[in-house]
Amino acid sequence: MGVITRILAALAATLALGACNGPPPPAQVDAFTGIYNRSPSSAVPVDAPVTMGQPVAFVTTDNVEHHIGYNKDAWAYWNKMVPTSLENTVAMADTDPTYFSAKLIQMLRRHWPNIQNMHDLREAKAAGMQGVIVVDLRWKYFEPYGDRTYKIDIDLYFFDASMTPVSKMNGHGEYTLPMITTDGRVQKTTDAALAQVDAKITALVH
Amino acid sequence: MGSINLRKVLLWPALVVGVATATAVHAETCDDQVRREISEMRRQQTELRSQPYEDGPIQELGQCTQQAVRLGLAFAARGPASEKTAANEELANCLQLRIAAISESCSCRKLGADIGRDLDMQGLAGQMQDVGSAYQRMTQAAERARQRAIQNPLIQQYVAEAEKFRQCYDRLSINTLDGIAKKLDAIDPGDSTASTGGAPTVNAQLPGTNAPTVAAPPTAARGPSVNVPTPSNTAPTVNTPPVNIVTPGAPAAVPTTASSPSAGNCTDLRNDIAAMDAQSNAMPGYIGMRVQLASLYNSLCGSSPAQRTQYWYTADGRQLQPVSAGARPAGAAYAATADIGAQCAGSANPSMCALAAGAFGNCQTPPSDLQQACAVPGGYGDPANTVAATGGPPLPDAQLTVGGKSYDVSDGCAQVLARISDGYATNAQLNSCSGALLDALAQAAGAARSALATALGPVLQHGFAPAGAPPMGGFSAAFCQQMENNAQICKTRQNNMVSCIPTGNAQQPCAPQDNTSTSGQAGAFGDCYQLYSRFAGMCRMNVNQRPQIAAASAPRTSAPTAQPAKPATPRPTVNPSAPASPKPTANAAPPPAPAQPQMSPQCQQLVSNYVAAAQANDGTRALAGYNALKGAGGCGVLAKVDRPPPVVSSVDDLPSRGATPLSDQVIGGCARAQDGCAAQARQLQAGTSPAAQAAMIGNAIGIGLQLGGMMANGMAAGMPQGGGNVAVPSGGSNMNSIGNRPLQSTYGQGAPTYQPRPPTSPSTITGIGTH
Numbered sequence: 009m010g011v012i013t014r015i016l017a018a019l020a021a022t023l024a025l026g027a028c029n030g031p032p033p034p035a036q037v038d039a040f041t042g043i044y045n046r047s048p049s050s051a052v053p054v055d056a057p058v059t060m061g062q063p064v065a066f067v068t069t070d071n072v073e074h075h076i077g078y079n080k081d082a083w084a085y086w087n088k089m090v091p092t093s094l095e096n097t098v099a100m101a102d103t104d105p106t107y108f109s110a111k112l113i114q115m116l117r118r119h120w121p122n123i124q125n126m127h128d129l130r131e132a133k134a135a136g137m138q139g140v141i142v143v144d145l146r147w148k149y150f151e152p153y154g155d156r157t158y159k160i161d162i163d164l165y166f167f168d169a170s171m172t173p174v175s176k177m178n179g180h181g182e183y184t185l186p187m188i189t190t191d192g193r194v195q196k197t198t199d200a201a202l203a204q205v206d207a208k209i210t211a212l213v214h
Numbered sequence: 215m216g217s218i219n220l221r222k223v224l225l226w227p228a229l230v231v232g233v234a235t236a237t238a239v240h241a242e243t244c245d246d247q248v249r250r251e252i253s254e255m256r257r258q259q260t261e262l263r264s265q266p267y268e269d270g271p272i273q274e275l276g277q278c279t280q281q282a283v284r285l286g287l288a289f290a291a292r293g294p295a296s297e298k299t300a301a302n303e304e305l306a307n308c309l310q311l312r313i314a315a316i317s318e319s320c321s322c323r324k325l326g327a328d329i330g331r332d333l334d335m336q337g338l339a340g341q342m343q344d345v346g347s348a349y350q351r352m353t354q355a356a357e358r359a360r361q362r363a364i365q366n367p368l369i370q371q372y373v374a375e376a377e378k379f380r381q382c383y384d385r386l387s388i389n390t391l392d393g394i395a396k397k398l399d400a401i402d403p404g405d406s407t408a409s410t411g412g413a414p415t416v417n418a419q420l421p422g423t424n425a426p427t428v429a430a431p432p433t434a435a436r437g438p439s440v441n442v443p444t445p446s447n448t449a450p451t452v453n454t455p456p457v458n459i460v461t462p463g464a465p466a467a468v469p470t471t472a473s474s475p476s477a478g479n480c481t482d483l484r485n486d487i488a489a490m491d492a493q494s495n496a497m498p499g500y501i502g503m504r505v506q507l508a509s510l511y512n513s514l515c516g517s518s519p520a521q522r523t524q525y526w527y528t529a530d531g532r533q534l535q536p537v538s539a540g541a542r543p544a545g546a547a548y549a550a551t552a553d554i555g556a557q558c559a560g561s562a563n564p565s566m567c568a569l570a571a572g573a574f575g576n577c578q579t580p581p582s583d584l585q586q587a588c589a590v591p592g593g594y595g596d597p598a599n600t601v602a603a604t605g606g607p608p609l610p611d612a613q614l615t616v617g618g619k620s621y622d623v624s625d626g627c628a629q630v631l632a633r634i635s636d637g638y639a640t641n642a643q644l645n646s647c648s649g650a651l652l653d654a655l656a657q658a659a660g661a662a663r664s665a666l667a668t669a670l671g672p673v674l675q676h677g678f679a680p681a682g683a684p685p686m687g688g689f690s691a692a693f694c695q696q697m698e699n700n701a702q703i704c705k706t707r708q709n710n711m712v713s714c715i716p717t718g719n720a721q722q723p724c725a726p727q728d729n730t731s732t733s734g735q736a737g738a739f740g741d742c743y744q745l746y747s748r749f750a751g752m753c754r755m756n757v758n759q760r761p762q763i764a765a766a767s768a769p770r771t772s773a774p775t776a777q778p779a780k781p782a783t784p785r786p787t788v789n790p791s792a793p794a795s796p797k798p799t800a801n802a803a804p805p806p807a808p809a810q811p812q813m814s815p816q817c818q819q820l821v822s823n824y825v826a827a828a829q830a831n832d833g834t835r836a837l838a839g840y841n842a843l844k845g846a847g848g849c850g851v852l853a854k855v856d857r858p859p860p861v862v863s864s865v866d867d868l869p870s871r872g873a874t875p876l877s878d879q880v881i882g883g884c885a886r887a888q889d890g891c892a893a894q895a896r897q898l899q900a901g902t903s904p905a906a907q908a909a910m911i912g913n914a915i916g917i918g919l920q921l922g923g924m925m926a927n928g929m930a931a932g933m934p935q936g937g938g939n940v941a942v943p944s945g946g947s948n949m950n951s952i953g954n955r956p957l958q959s960t961y962g963q964g965a966p967t968y969q970p971r972p973p974t975s976p977s978t979i980t981g982i983g984t985h
Binding site: 042043044045046047051052053055056057058068070072073076077080097098100101102104105106107109110111112113114117124125127128129130133168170171172174175195 | 257258261262264265270296297298300301302305308867868869870871872874876877878880881882883884885886890891892894895897898899900901902906907
């Protein structure tokens with residue numbers, strides 16, 4: 009009995025790492041993939057002051073879509089491998105993309121209470137949006153047998169009414185996982201990244 | 215004038231107009247692909263530069279912009295702007311570099327050079343700079359060869375070979391240019407057999423297909439620095455920068471390597487102009503260019519010294535002493551020949567008016583506001599040193615076709631017509647035109663002759679089309695861009711002209727001479743610049759600032775009645791006095807309309823300053839001028855041209871994105887929720903709390919304990935040994951909850967009282983041993 013107990017405990021701790029094994033993390037794509045094809049996102053000036061007209065919309069990038077999908081796939085994978093009763097619910101809560109979504113919208117609404125979510129710039133343009141924020145989420149995923157630091161970068165690209173990118177603002181967070189943990193601190197790291205970009209918006213966007 | 219032959223410069227644009235309108239259906243060739251790519255980049259540039267200017271701190275030039283300026287592809291200077299404005303300009307110039315790099319890629323490919331598309335912008339800028347440096351090393355080697363009295367044709371052949379690679383921005387070009395430089399350094403005066411030995415086998419007389427060239431005409435006696443036109447279909451021919459060697463003590467402006475314009479040369483120029491009169495007089499914008507040409511011709515080839523003598527004038531048009539008499543007299547506002555002076559008196563900016571008309575006396579001691587502008591016209595040098603003894607036959611009157619009939623147009627009349635839309639001309643000045651022409655113009659304008667000065671503007675803008683008739687057409691944006699490019703290339707090359715004064719020192723035989731781009735070949739490039747600028751100005755006014763005309767000028771089904779024999783080539787509408795190349799770099803706003811008579815003096819000054827800066831391609835000053843004008847409320851003119859940034863991108867320009875079901879669910883779901891998923895976020899936060907972590911571990915342990923109990927009671931008989939699925943009881947667990955774990959029946963809240971013992975054997979369930 010003792011053996012089994014240890015095994016289960018170890019398994020729980022392993023699952024806490026969420027992305028230890030399982031599906032490979034998604035490849036990162038340019039933030040403008042499928043959204044804007046006149047210039048790459050790397051050409052957008054960083055931290056340039058911005059004046060945003062109203063109404064404002066935000067669009068999330070393919071990286072966000074991929075990240076959500078990755079989480080979904082990872083948990084589907086573990087659901088197959090691990091009995092439901094042994095799922096690491098802490099890790100699930102920690103990495104649930106709903107948290108990122110909620111905190112992002114919360115932050116954006118502080119600046120633009122009526123901000124709307126749009127599918128793409130095309131839709132935003134057609135809807136008469138005077139400014140669009142393209143939200144990109146870049147992850148450097150945790151490597152269980154390598155660099156145990158994961159990094160989260162939240163990039164906001166500000167588009168003016170002509171759907172031209174005028175500024176990029178970044179928030180960064182990272183955390184190095186200890187060998188045994190049930191807490192990946194993804195939420196806290198997300199909060200840190202969002203706080204950074206929030207401060208930049210306050211300072212640079214009018 | 216040096217060895218100027220402007221024929222190709224003059225004829226090329228007309229040819230391009232014709233070619234540009236021809237349509238051909240064929241598979242996409244290399245050239246097609248390049249054109250398409252360039253078109254897309256141009257569109258992006260337009261978009262970038264259509265952004266409103268934003269003021270800010272002094273901005274330094276970015277790497278792309280610096281390189282673009284070096285190559286003459288852009289004009290920019292550090293100045294006040296927001297980071298966004300500066301970044302937009304930098305990006306636009308990066309695109310300009312990319313355009314320059316790929317524009318020759320097809321011909322470069324034939325040379326074996328590969329213009330990579332994969333270089334990033336900074337890498338490309340660096341590569342272009344490297345090629346530029348290699349080219350400079352080659353030209354320096356050519357200069358050293360000339361200093362060693364190497365026969366010029368031999369040098370020329372090497373240089374001609376090098377020119378082929380100059381605009382191929384790749385490693386092969388750098389190596390080739392450096393290789394040629396070494397060969398140039400290796401030859402000695404005895405290597406006089408031009409095309410033998412190590413000399414490259416090139417045809418020094420390659421035809422300048424379509425390319426504007428500024429080269430010695432066949433009839434002119436060639437000096438040592440013969441210019442070799444090389445084929446190019448997109449840019450002015452790359453001419454060898456000749457080195458004007460002057461002897462110590464001699465006037466600096468006297469080029470010894472280029473002959474003064476012979477009578478034959480002036481005759482050629484005259485004949486070319488006459489040919490254009492015959493073939494292109496109905497072309498919209500022709501009058502303005504014809505005025506420019508006439509001024510140029512008279513300044514350089516005038517049949518009498520009186521035609522070439524420039525006088526100082528006061529602002530109100532009072533003639534003062536000749537420029538040749540010495541220093542600028544008190545009260546002098548501008549310098550011009552007598553006829554230009556009369557035309558420009560009373561204009562908003564007589565200095566610029568005279569300058570645009572080809573009177574360059576101002577530039578001998580230019581005031582600060584003309585220094586930039588004089589950098590180009592100064593290229594003509596001192597006419598007294600170049601053409602005083604030559605002269606040429608008088609230029610014939612221009613021709614103008616109005617209502618299907620041709621009329622002689624004197625130079626004075628042409629100048630008045632050219633200035634009408636600028637608001638410079640008055641009705642009285644129109645009296646220099648013949649009565650028959652004025653009658654025809656009045657009929658075309660649908661106005662009385664006494665009101666022509668104000669009524670004629672629309673007719674001019676419509677290319678002298680009859681009243682009520684649609685405009686004849688407009689230049690294509692690509693054509694205009696090409697004109698601009700060519701103008702800038704000419705200017706760059708003019709600025710790159712080098713001269714030196716022999717020092718007699720074998721180690722350093724040549725002392726650089728300042729301000730050398732004022733004569734000879736440099737002057738020829740100045741001519742080239744002026745002419746292309748004239749075309750570019752016309753284009754901009756017709757394509758960019760009057761899109762409604764361009765839109766209305768789509769090819770028509772019937773040929774215009776006035777020109778039944780002409781092909782239905784879209785024609786630009788006329789603004790004959792389009793300013794020469796207004797291009798404020800950091801400000802996408804087009805230059806304002808010229809000052810109107812009812813403007814206050816202050817406004818007139820502001821407008822004049824801005825226009826002058828724009829015409830001088832002085833980005834910083836143009837920006838300041840724009841800001842000053844804007845600060846003054848626009849003076850009633852800025853609003854006409856400085857509209858809010860056009861919404862360049864239509865919905866159709868933006869990609870239609872594929873489905874994003876997950877984002878729609880997760881992000882979109884929260885965005886639609888009143889609370890933005892705040893409640894869920896709180897739940898998730900709770901799910902990672904220390905209590906939740908403890909509960910999860912406790913749960914795992916609890917399950918383990920239950921499992922152990924079952925095994926101990928022989929209830930796990932079906933459990934496979936050594937791996938496989940783990941059969942565990944599912945009762946009592948609601949693990950799908952992501953909130954705090956429910957308390958297990960076994961334990962109170964907190965740590966379990968039962969502490970499991972260390973394992974004593976490897977697992978038989980998972981196969982993983984954990985001793």
